[in-house]
Amino acid sequence: MSSQQHDAVSDDPAALRVNGERLWQNLMEMAAIGATDKGGNSRLTLSPEDSAGRRKFIADCQQLGMTVTSDAIGNLFCRYAGTDSRADAVVMGSHLDTQPKGGRFDGVYGVLAALEVIRTFSDAGIRPKRSVEIAVWTNEEGARFTPAMMGSAVFAGIMPLAEALERQDSDGISVERALKQEQWAGESPFGRPFDAYFEAHIEQGPVLEASQRTIGVVTGGQAIRWLDITVEGHSAHAGTTPMASRRDALLAVAAMAAELERVAARFAPEGMLTIGELTIASPSRNTIPGSITLSLDLRHPDDEVLARFDSECRLALAAVAEGRGVQVTVKQHWLSAATPFDSDCVDRVDSAARMLGYIHQRIISGAGHDAIHIAKHCPTTMIFIPCAGGISHNEAESIEPDHAEQGANVLLQAVWGRANR
Amino acid sequence: MSSQQHDAVSDDPAALRVNGERLWQNLMEMAAIGATDKGGNSRLTLSPEDSAGRRKFIADCQQLGMTVTSDAIGNLFCRYAGTDSRADAVVMGSHLDTQPKGGRFDGVYGVLAALEVIRTFSDAGIRPKRSVEIAVWTNEEGARFTPAMMGSAVFAGIMPLAEALERQDSDGISVERALKQEQWAGESPFGRPFDAYFEAHIEQGPVLEASQRTIGVVTGGQAIRWLDITVEGHSAHAGTTPMASRRDALLAVAAMAAELERVAARFAPEGMLTIGELTIASPSRNTIPGSITLSLDLRHPDDEVLARFDSECRLALAAVAEGRGVQVTVKQHWLSAATPFDSDCVDRVDSAARMLGYIHQRIISGAGHDAIHIAKHCPTTMIFIPCAGGISHNEAESIEPDHAEQGANVLLQAVWGRANR
Structure with missing residues (x-):
């Protein structure tokens, strides 16, 4: 960590640097709330632990003179006032639930x-033109209440309040x-204009680590297609049915999976394919599986390429089914279009990383994030x-303190620039 | 059906024929007890329906002057006395539970x-030298109480009483x-000597129908090995993990299944391979499976060949695992040696089918039957x-009345011959 840098407060905002040690200490203080035995965190959304985390965060914001509001789904907004109170705010944020x-x-x-x-x-005594807010979105994880990314979906008008x-939740609450119990619902209006939204986040994937880069300049979210596949063969006795007269749904599914893997290879490296669920109907050790359902998760950053990827998967499934005398049906369970992020915002992150001398690369967001919803509301x-x-x-x-500091410096530079445009 | 034949009662027992119409009528009368909506039967072992079926059967036997005993597990023995009361009986039988x-x-x-x-x-007024008994084994199906083939296992000393x-059962009975409630336990000793045991049964497989033969001369039971396989890859997020850095347990299992199918082809047509169960640990549509367990059922009529089949499967599994960077472990869950049936008994069935002019073939029993246990006790x-x-x-x-009649004629001739040796 380079704590010297921030001591040198300068009139040049490009020289501003966050205090990496203070950031790390703050992360560790938050981690003490709802800490688990094995070094993790348990702060389920709208639980007493989540509320304790929010209260600590709010207290820290209030010490900086920030104003705190919340909306009817419990999203928090902590505002650092800019010099132009009528200009739309630049918003940073993410979530505190786990x-x-x-x-x-x-x-x-x-x-x-x-x-x-x-x-x-605040330490530098500077204010940008636009106010800068920190949003804490309610129930990003979806672990207690489904769906995930609930607060940002309601704010952006994607899900009705x-x-x-x-x-x-599983206890019927x-x-x-839960919002009433924990007293987080407020009156801030949904969908009020934001100038832009910037979300810093851990990658939750292995790409940056493998390429030894510390900053991912995120260009958007993947398009996703979820398919439900059913394969119908013929259930029969494992001991009395000759191999040649079987219509074994399991062996058919295995052959299909092998073909799907070959299709995915043609869409590499951006195309991704996962069979995450597979269920044999009435499974029994000595019964040839007659019916199997499985899920297929297909992803690609480009909507049109994903559509082609999907078609080729369906052709491969049909070819195997025909060859093996089984029936295959494919239904689309869910579709999420690609979410390209705003080019001005992306370029500001890219320029900041370059100016700061951090090793960076452009990357696609593979996981869902509040930013995917907020991108429908404002440049993100x-x-x-x-x-x-x-x-x-x-x-x-686990993350490295140096990486946490670098990410925060990129966030600072990108937000400062956008908030003064 | 050829009901004329049985009217011609002759001094030559080789000319004796069963009454096919009477047999069919009796099958339909039994089917009325515990009949289901869709034309099937529900007589769970030691249920009131099972007891009603047994009582009807006993009444029919008693009308023929047969004596009825039972043992402590409720197996029934209905005896048609032979001329030599000291000679061990020839036993026919199967089960009435469904x-x-x-x-x-x-x-x-x-x-x-x-x-x-x-x-x-009885109609012909003849008695063989040896007594002939009909055994009704308790709980062959194993649907209410496990294991299947319980009564014959206890009789043959394979399972302690x-x-x-x-x-x-699932209600804790x-x-x-259940034996006390339905009053089927008696004092006939377990393991008393049988001269031989003949069991007629539907094939429960497609072989005879496909080859258009009406009599299967069963030469024995297959050897069976049940293996438990665990494949450990790495569970990760379906959206953030590049295909190239995955260790996907599901795609590994699919590749393994394809290889196992190739191994089975080398042991065709007698070798059989079934993956009847497959479970993904913590399955989720958008998570790459990290751990999968599956069952493998391997069968072959020859113990030594089955051991080789097993070895080749293990080699194939290990090769795929190594190629994909996953771990595979294989444990033997259960092993059942091949059960070759008695050559004199088999030859008597074969000769009877030939003498009667029925299209027949030798066949292996793929399913479990009481005869597999009784074969350890006497020629079977x-x-x-x-x-x-x-x-x-x-x-x-479903079966054809003609086939039912032909099977009973083969049973008659084989048993008559054995009971007079």
């Missing part, structure tokens, strides 16, 4: 990097009741930093 | 074909309690007749 056995950085890093940016402005409020982008082994949603989640 | 939604012929056919044989002896009596064989589409354990189970 998986039941989550890590210390997923979401939290983006919120606390944003806080460190404001602290750095009433529908979100009705969702219940609704989002509405993200900044990734590496995480060890690409591991996330796991107590073993 | 699957919860079973067919009308699985087991029942063997019991009622045996009854028709005795009726034919005390262990069988303790087994409970033990075999012991089975007689198969075709069932439509090889379908069994299903309400749609």
Whole structure:
């Protein structure tokens, strides 16, 4: 960490640097709230632990003179006033809730990097033209209430508030009741204009680590297609049915998976294919599987290429089915179009990383993030930093303090530039 | 059906023929007890329906002057006395219990074909030298209490009585309690000597139907090996993990299944291979499977060949695992040696089919049967007749009356010959 840099407060904002040690200490303080035995965090959305985390964050913001509001789904907005109070704010943010056995950085890093940016402005005694806000989105994880990214979806008009409020956790407690219990619902209007939104986040994948780069300049979110596949063969006795007269759904699915893998190779490296679920109907050790359902997750950054990828998968499935005398049906379960991020925002992140001399690369966001929803509302982008082994949603989640500092410096420069345009 | 034949009662026992119409009528009467909506049968072992079926059968036997005993596991023995009361009896039989939604012929056919044989002896006024018995084994199906083939296992000393009596159904009712409720336990000793055992049964497979033969001369039971396989890759996010850096357990399993299918082809047509169960640990549509367990059922009529088949499967699994950077472990779950049937008994069935002019073939029993246990106790064989589409354990189970008659005629001739040796 280079704590010297921030001591040299300068009139030149390009020389401004965050305090990496202070950022790390703040991350560790937040990690103490809902800490788990194995070094992770458990702050399920709208739980007492989540509220404790939010209260600590709000107290830190108020010390900097920021004003705090919330909306009816409990999204928090902490505002550092700019010199032009009528201009739309530039917003940073992410989430403070975690998986039941989550890590210390997923979401939290983006919120606390944003806080460190404001602290750095405050220490330097400077204010940008536009106000700068930090958003803490409610229920990004989707672990207690589905769907994930609920708060940003409601804010951006993607999900109706009433529908979100009705969702219940496994104990039958609704989002509405949890919001009342924890007292997070406020009156800030949904969908008020933002000038731009910047979200810093751990990569949650292995790409930056493998390429030894510390900053990912995120160009957008992948298009995703989820397919439901059913393969119908003929269930029969494993001991009495000669191999030649079988219509074994399992062996057919295995042959299909091998073909799908070949199709995916033609769309490499950007195309991704995953069979995450596979269920044999009435499975029994000595029964030839007659019916199998499986899921297929297909991804590509380009909508049109993904459509072609999908078609080629369906052709491959049909060819194997015909060759093996089984029936295959494919239904689209869900489709998410690609989300290209705003080119001005992306370029500001890229320029900041270059100016700061950090090793960076352009990258696609493979996971869902609040930024994917907010991109439908305003110019948006993200900044990734590496995480060890690409591991996330796991107590073993880990990042390097230097990378955390670098990501926050990129965030600071990108936001400062945008907030003064 | 050829009912004329049996009217011509002759001094030559080789001219004796069963009454096919009577046999069919008796099958239909039994099928009315515990009949299901879709034309099947539900007589779970030691249920009131099972007892009603047994009582009808006993009444029919008593009308023929047969004596009825049972043993402590509820196996029934109905005896048609021979002229030499000290000679060990020749035993026919099978079971009257069914699957919860079973067919009308699985087991029942063997019991009622045996009854028709005795009726034919009785009509002709003849008695063989040895007594001939009909055994009705308790809980062949294993649907209410595990394991299957319980009664014959206890009789043959393969399973201790005390262990069988303790087994409970899903309502917590033990075999012991069910036997008391339905009053089937008696004092006939386990393991008393049999001269031989003949079991007629539907094939429960498609071989005879496909080859258009009506009699299967069963030469024995297959050897079976059940293996438990675990494949460990690396679980990761479907959206953030490049294809090239994945260790996808599902795609590894698919490649393994394809290789296993190639190994099985080298042991065709007698070698059989089935993956009946496959479970992804913590399956999720957007998570690359990290750990998968699956079952492997391997069969061959020859113990030594099966051991080689097993070895080649393990080599194939290890090769795929190494190529894909996943771990594979293989454990033997269960092993059942091949059961070659007695050559004298097999030859008697073969000769009878030839003498009767029925199209027949030698065949291996792929399913478990009481005869597989009794073969450890005395010279044993089975007689198969075709069932439509090889379908069994299903309400749609179906056979041809002509085939039922032919199987009973083969049983009669084989048993008559053996009982007079």
